[in-house]
Amino acid sequence: MSHDTVTVELGARRYDILIGAALLSDAGRMLAERFPQTRFAIVTDENVAALHLPELSRSLQAASLEATPIIVPAGERSKTIGELDRVVETILQTRLERSDMIIALGGGVIGDLAGFAAAVARRGMDFIQIPTSLLAQVDSSVGGKTGINAGAGKNLIGAFHQPRLVIADTDVLDTLPKREFAAGYAELAKYGLINDAAFFAWLEQVHADVLAGGRRRDEAVAYCCRAKAAIVAADETEHGQRALLNLGHTFGHALEAWCNYDPERLIHGEAVSIGMVLAHQFSERLGHAPSADTQRVKQHLSEIGLPTEISQIDGGPPPVDLLMHHIAQDKKVRQGQLTFILTRGIGKAFIADNIPADSVTDFLHERITG
Ligand code: GLY
Numbered sequence: 001m002s003h004d005t006v007t008v009e010l011g012a013r014r015y016d017i018l019i020g021a022a023l024l025s026d027a028g029r030m031l032a033e034r035f036p037q038t039r040f041a042i043v044t045d046e047n048v049a050a051l052h053l054p055e056l057s058r059s060l061q062a063a064s065l066e067a068t069p070i071i072v073p074a075g076e077r078s079k080t081i082g083e084l085d086r087v088v089e090t091i092l093q094t095r096l097e098r099s100d101m102i103i104a105l106g107g108g109v110i111g112d113l114a115g116f117a118a119a120v121a122r123r124g125m126d127f128i129q130i131p132t133s134l135l136a137q138v139d140s141s142v143g144g145k146t147g148i149n150a151g152a153g154k155n156l157i158g159a160f161h162q163p164r165l166v167i168a169d170t171d172v173l174d175t176l177p178k179r180e181f182a183a184g185y186a187e188l189a190k191y192g193l194i195n196d197a198a199f200f201a202w203l204e205q206v207h208a209d210v211l212a213g214g215r216r217r218d219e220a221v222a223y224c225c226r227a228k229a230a231i232v233a234a235d236e237t238e239h240g241q242r243a244l245l246n247l248g249h250t251f252g253h254a255l256e257a258w259c260n261y262d263p264e265r266l267i268h269g270e271a272v273s274i275g276m277v278l279a280h281q282f283s284e285r286l287g288h289a290p291s292a293d294t295q296r297v298k299q300h301l302s303e304i305g306l307p308t309e310i311s312q313i314d315g316g317p318p319p320v321d322l323l324m325h326h327i328a329q330d331k332k333v334r335q336g337q338l339t340f341i342l343t344r345g346i347g348k349a350f351i352a353d354n355i356p357a358d359s360v361t362d363f364l365h366e367r368i369t370g
Contacts, residue, residue, distance in 0.1 A: 010162060010234055011031045014166055022169065022171055030059075032063040035126075041069075041103070044106050044110060047074045047118075056130065067103070072086070077261055084117055103128045104118075108131075108259075108268060111136050112145070114148050115129070127163050129167070134176065135187050138224035147159065153253065164315075169219065183270050193346055208228040250341070253271070255275065266307075288342055297346065337354045
């Protein structure tokens with residue numbers, strides 16, 4: 001079967017991302033070739049299990065590979081210590097050895113949870129990412145960020161633990177609800193916004209084909225995987241440019257926490273969409289970015305069907321002090337100073353240290369009540 005291969009160059013821990021159509025049905029053969037004599041646990045959620053687990057299980061069986069499914073409830077609320085405990089206990093009860101492997105079959109939540117379970121079970125087992133959402137295919141399945149949410153904030157308990165292989169079957173994107181696909185598109189557009197104005201301009205031209213599941217969609221997924229692989233290879237543990245991938249995430253995480261991770265109100269990619277617009281508006285307010293670029297970003301994300309304003313979230317407006325509390329808890333706080341990913345315009349994001357909390361508070365007041 002033809003597919004694109006992108007390699008994440010991490011020396012002895014280098015791994016491939018395979019991107020293409022109909023890869024799920026071929027996964028058993030590919031895994032048997034690469035990891036013979038290995039037993040697997042497949043961590044997935046209820047929704048993905050109904051859609052894709054039978055095909056993956058059939059494919060593993062056909063390759064004489066043994067696999068135990070572990071199914072968790074769908075949604076961000078599964079990224080808890082409780083679910084982690086259940087997944088790890090099941091791995092241990094199934095008597096998987098350290099040399100056996102965990103497969104994460106699902107979106108970003110499953111990749112984070114299963115990857116973290118793999119990082120801690122038996123002090124570290126290998127795992128494979130089989131991302132089934134656009135968000136996971138273009139971002140979260142690549143790069144080894146794994147973890148769960150803490151009471152104090154999102155993704156605050158975790159580990160860098162790289163997968164051994166990523167299999168991104170672009171056919172599975174056909175089964176995504178429109179809202180989920182749009183949410184993933186926010187992360188896809190992010191690659192243009194951080195350092196690739198030409199990619200953003202290309203998306204402005206071809207987004208209809210991407211949304212319709214045409215050839216451009218698969219090209220866009222492969223392009224983003226290449227961009228992500230390069231960033232991760234240069235800065236695996238986020239001491240530098242990898243932080244640019246957090247564009248919009250500080251505001252976005254605070255909005256998700258305010259919504260109590262309720263998917264009826266807001267899902268991650270939607271929070272990132274609003275967060276990226278806020279990051280442009282905040283940059284503009286600080287005199288870094290031209291307003292024309294902010295308008296372009298807002299216009300494009302709106303065309304995709306994404307929210308771009310806090311007022312579009314039900315149950316608002318959010319109290320600014322609550323958002324500031326979550327922003328202060330965010331992992332990008334260093335020595336008490338707020339670190340934001342700001343921008344000088346489309347494709348020109350940069351890391352800004354020492355942002356005074358007061359300027360963020362004033363900005364949020366302006367956006368929410370002004
Ligand atoms: N999703 C951001 C990163 O992987 O660094």
